[in-house]
Amino acid sequence: MSDDGQNGLTIIxxxxxxxxxxxxxxxxxxxxxxxxxxxxxxxxxxxKRRWAMTERGSKHVIRSPQKFSVGPSSMAWVNDSLAIDxxxxxVPVPFSLRGRVTLxxxxxxxxxxxxxxxxxxxxxxxxxxxxxSVEFEHPKLSxxxxxxHDMNWGEEPLERGFRNWTWLRANTTTGAQVLYDVERRxxxxxxxxxxxxxxxxxxxxxxxxxxxxxxxxxxxxxAHSEKPPRLITxxxxxxxxxxxxxxxxxxxxxxxxxxESLSLDRFVSPIVQMMLPFRMPRRG
Numbered sequence: 055m056s057d058d059g060q061n062g063l064t065i066i067x068x069x070x071x072x073x074x075x076x077x078x079x080x081x082x083x084x085x086x087x088x089x090x091x092x093x094x095x096x097x098x099x100x101x102k103r104r105w106a107m108t109e110r111g112s113k114h115v116i117r118s119p120q121k122f123s124v125g126p127s128s129m130a131w132v133n134d135s136l137a138i139d140x141x142x143x144x145v146p147v148p149f150s151l152r153g154r155v156t157l158x159x160x161x162x163x164x165x166x167x168x169x170x171x172x173x174x175x176x177x178x179x180x181x182x183x184x185x186x187s188v189e190f191e192h193p194k195l196s197x198x199x200x201x202x203h204d205m206n207w208g209e210e211p212l213e214r215g216f217r218n219w220t221w222l223r224a225n226t227t228t229g230a231q232v233l234y235d236v237e238r239r240x241x242x243x244x245x246x247x248x249x250x251x252x253x254x255x256x257x258x259x260x261x262x263x264x265x266x267x268x269x270x271x272x273x274x275x276x277a278h279s280e281k282p283p284r285l286i287t288x289x290x291x292x293x294x295x296x297x298x299x300x301x302x303x304x305x306x307x308x309x310x311x312x313x314e315s316l317s318l319d320r321f322v323s324p325i326v327q328m329m330l331p332f333r334m335p336r337r338g
Contacts, residue, residue, distance in 0.1 A: 056199040061100035068093045075330045094127045102193040106142035109336040153190030161253045170215045175208040182230035182250035213318040224311035275315045294320035
């Protein structure tokens, strides 16, 4: 999020794109090689909104400990910063999306946590507090702000392990806080909170839940907050997924947070699966 609050950005690198209808179809036919279903998803928010998520096959993918390239776009660690070079075509309107984003971490953490009882799905905050520099040629855009870097990985499709989840990350004066509320496929619920401050990790309890307004597609959303949260901006509003910028209360402090809700039950519906290729084209 930019320091002035006017612009936002999310970038996700996928190896085995979890929301890909092409990957799901390949798995059904016994050809589920994750390296053949990669993408770098870029979403710009603010006055110049853009969305790009083109899936590419393994012949267009290069992976090493320091670099991940998918077609003309790449992520690479350079001098302790993550440099992301973007050269994509947007959908549904085919705007050019080209520029560089540089994320500079504060403290770097290595403390993964299993989201399911069978340890098939993991999450890890890499840089809960970071700075970002954004320089785009198309569209013409330049800003800096606060940032966050995490990872998820697993051994099975998300929809096998979970029904839905809600996640948020907030910056507070006592460190970055991440709250997870996961409903597993077996009917159990897993809730946890973590605060990251100066290299230390503290477990925190989750405050009460409050409803947020329904999305355009009727997607239900809740947020954990000590006092009722305020929806600042709807960033993404899809049939199975929403991303929001909210104002909330943690430890008595009013703060802002990125908030996401995901419904895997909605995701696997045939109607949603038919809609996905319009947002996620495949090349090669």
